[in-house]
Amino acid sequence: MLESLQTAARYLKQAEHIVIFSGAGVSAESGIATFRDALTGLWSRFDPQRLATPEAFQADPELVWGWYEWRRAQADRVQPNPGHIAIAELERHVPRVTIVTQNVDNLHERAGSGRVIHLHGSIHDPRCFSCARPMQIPVAETEPPADGQRTPPPRCLNCNGMARPGVVWFGEALPEEAWQAAWQAVEECDVLLSVGTSAAVYPAAQLPHLAIEKGATVIHVNPQPVETRSEREIVLIGPAGKSLPLLLKKAFY
Numbered sequence: 001m002l003e004s005l006q007t008a009a010r011y012l013k014q015a016e017h018i019v020i021f022s023g024a025g026v027s028a029e030s031g032i033a034t035f036r037d038a039l040t041g042l043w044s045r046f047d048p049q050r051l052a053t054p055e056a057f058q059a060d061p062e063l064v065w066g067w068y069e070w071r072r073a074q075a076d077r078v079q080p081n082p083g084h085i086a087i088a089e090l091e092r093h094v095p096r097v098t099i100v101t102q103n104v105d106n107l108h109e110r111a112g113s114g115r116v117i118h119l120h121g122s123i124h125d126p127r128c129f130s131c132a133r134p135m136q137i138p139v140a141e142t143e144p145p146a147d148g149q150r151t152p153p154p155r156c157l158n159c160n161g162m163a164r165p166g167v168v169w170f171g172e173a174l175p176e177e178a179w180q181a182a183w184q185a186v187e188e189c190d191v192l193l194s195v196g197t198s199a200a201v202y203p204a205a206q207l208p209h210l211a212i213e214k215g216a217t218v219i220h221v222n223p224q225p226v227e228t229r230s231e232r233e234i235v236l237i238g239p240a241g242k243s244l245p246l247l248l249k250k251a252f253y
Ligand code: OAD
Pocket: 022, 023, 024, 025, 026, 028, 029, 034, 035, 036, 037, 041, 052, 102, 103, 120, 167, 168, 169, 170, 195, 196, 197, 198, 199, 200, 201, 221, 222, 223, 224, 238, 239, 240, 241
């Protein structure tokens, strides 16, 4: 770990443009469950086919809306952790930093990160399922709804369609502009820091491969071992909230 940390810190220090590619693991220490961790991951407790597809929403909108409202209230309640804060702090040391996140919780922004590209949308931006107009729906101020609770989606003032969460579901395309911007940033970066992702969901998971192809160094931060394919990949094993502050300290202080 020490040797990898030193090597990673050296790349960070020399970098002109760093892309942070983040996944659910970066928010784990804030108290938000990941998707695929055994036992604690959301997809080990809930069926994505019943909750995270357009067909699921059409079949049972109240179940799907209730589940996302539970997650939205939770995201609203928790705080960014030292991992998010270290990522935001990178902008003070590196000429260009681009955050490309698969997360929908907005914790990077709340930690102070500037430009954040959202590949999977934001849970805080509900819109109409029918006409796609953005809808302003306050987060429930009382206790968050229990998981599994059915909640009727509010109706659109424009067309009376149902509100849907502003996230990308399985079977839906990524937002084109975000995807193009992410692709371009990765093509141009010299270091890609892949934090807290299983890199199991495509097309997002293509990005670390693209970085390698284009000659960048990829640093993985994960408590679990990460399989690597190139000599330009470095693995820092440990939770983001510990590894990232250590990495910054080593590189810049
Ligand atoms: P996953 O749940 O697939 O992966 C989370 C990763 O974070 C795993 O590799 C964990 O080992 C790691 N991890 C756990 N705790 C960590 C910590 N404290 N610090 C660093 N890493 C930690 O989540 P994602 O890769 O984000 O998509 O999943 C990708 C997409 O699949 C999500 O955006 C979501 C999901 O279905 C949609 O909803 C469209």
